[in-house]
Amino acid sequence: MSEEKIYQLALTLTPGVGNFTARYLVSYCGSAKAVFETSKSKLLKIPNIGKVIAEAVLQKSTLQKAESQCLICEKNKVQLLFYTDTHYPERLKTIADAPVLLFYKGNAPLNTQKTVAVVGTRSASPYGKKVTEELVSSLAKFASLLVISGLAYGIDAVAHQTALKYSIPTLGVMATGMDTVYPSEHKNLAAQMLEKGGLLTEYLWGSKTDPSFFPARNRIIAGLADAVIVVEAARSGGALITAEIANTYLKDVFAVPGNINNKFSEGCNNLIKENKAHLVNRPEDIEYIMNWQWMEENKKITVKNDSKIWKNLPEEQQQVLHLLDKNKEMLFDELSWQSQIPVNKLAGLLLDLELQGLLSALPGKKFVINN
Template identity: 55%
Template sequence: MLTRQLISYCGSAKAVFTSHKGQLLKIPGIGQTLVQNMNPNQALQLAESILKQAEQQQVQLLFYTNPQYPARLKQIADAPCLLYYKGNADLNHAKIVSIVGTRQATDYGKRITEKIVSDLKKHNPVIVSGLAYGIDIFAHRAAVAAGLPTVGVMASGPDIIYPSVHRKTVEKMLESGGILTENTFGTKPDAPRFPARNRIIAGLGDCTIIVEAAIKGGALITADIANSYNKDVMAVPGNLDVKVSEGCNYLIKTNQAAIYTKLSDLEELLNWDEALAPAAVKHSKGLHLNAAEFEPEEWQIIELLHAHKEELMDNISWKVQIPVSRLASVLLGLEFKGVVKSLPGKKFALV
């Protein structure tokens, strides 16, 4: 957050180091200790070392101002400022699904994971998971088998594959997918880094699907984070007598996740079924809105709000790929036309 704050006020990373200390202290959230400890020479030496390692290991450095930085993550307040990415999958692909679950996966969990990924093939999404034992690695392997790009989000540096036994799977993933981390080279996968890793998994996906999960564990943390980001969460129901189904059943029972029983559940939730994108939308006052009567940008917004009832302005921005600065005027125009209404909390819905 402080990095974004500094660059936002100063205009560039270079300007941060060349600005007078008095100017920096006027920036909200920037204190005396931080300013005193800023050392341009030390920072440049570290940056040069990282750039050299990245070049040697074919790792891309994606700063949050980079066009290739995941747009979905830009909408999240605690998103990493810098990502280390190795691979060739598009991190801004039109459709991205995160699949996570317990490390103690059952045969049922494995089978359902493979079926979910196989069924998703018609949509050609990027499959995101965390490279862990159990459901995670089953999701990655199923994606490779289905010919889908898959990205593993790691709690270690880009040069440390953990668990190491998954190295061969990673090699296959790199052919059309990739590995992603916020941690620099040489970083070991210490325990606190896994919950932090989970927020990237939750932030990247249009939806996070929990296949099997105990009542406590990383999968439920990921679901909780996704919900806090206003992201869609789905859970696969499981056997009442099995511990690793307790988490999924709890999420469904408490309305923290929609139930996943078949692909159409996901398609309807995310409006991926082409049949749900009509050329005409019924207005709440009984009128019909026709695509021909609106600009393409306006109709994209109308379709989105028709499918999702209400949306945050930031979510509308990345889902229809219209910059917030431009989106504000488009939404205002739709309000004047009596089609869209603004709600508390920067949300919008059809009238």
């Protein structure tokens, strides 16, 4: 494992350095290693970096712990993905509270074309299990698709199992270290997922379960997904947290309606009632909302920069088209961040460009330039 990986992990272990501060320091210094090689006096000159953090960075014990963890990861074929790495999930790069470092084991590409999270109650009913099987199995016809869930009892497990049955890559996002499968009854399931899929966590090797880890895990599930499907959920709980987070990330949320007298359908029914989720009656509903059939029919989209048309457009519209021309395909959040155009204004601007036939909206709030 490279020396830079040790420094990257050490940065996340430094007291007082969270995800935001880690990015901030790397942006100033150039790399994780450079942060640790910067003198205390120079660190103190960085805005908002005080004495406590500057002194913490200089502690050698943090590097020693990081080196020990890296050796364990290397021995167990666990990859360390830093937010600047090519293989770090692109969908998380635009999310402010995403982990700067992830631990990954498996062979599924994390930056695949389509990603779907399927979540729900641990106390799944026969109806919930059947619907989950139907929805997940229907996704097998799509190429480059990843099914994501949390490896928990109930809906999560059925989603993973069905994906494996139909040879769909599936990813389990864990609320523990990579060495601890929770619940332990799912060790065999986790092992099968490593053969066609993978496991992902932000927690160190040796980390056990903690109540606070589950909501944090749910933000990763929401961030990774283009679409979040809630099959069965009570009024409160992990699945509802994932749906709420997904909505704040501007992801497409779907909910399966259920019996009004079943408490484990109350959460889904409320999401639909409050217009926080699309209602799902059949698999085709997801395909239609996500526009996936269009994607399958138009896999080869070539970008053509028609400068004669562009030069007559307003400056901000030209700016958006140039960004798309450079990046080929961009998320709404990426466009907003890089263009610095307010979200409400950008939404109208993109719609106008789409109506002019200059760009197309893809599933998961992505945009590309038309031919």
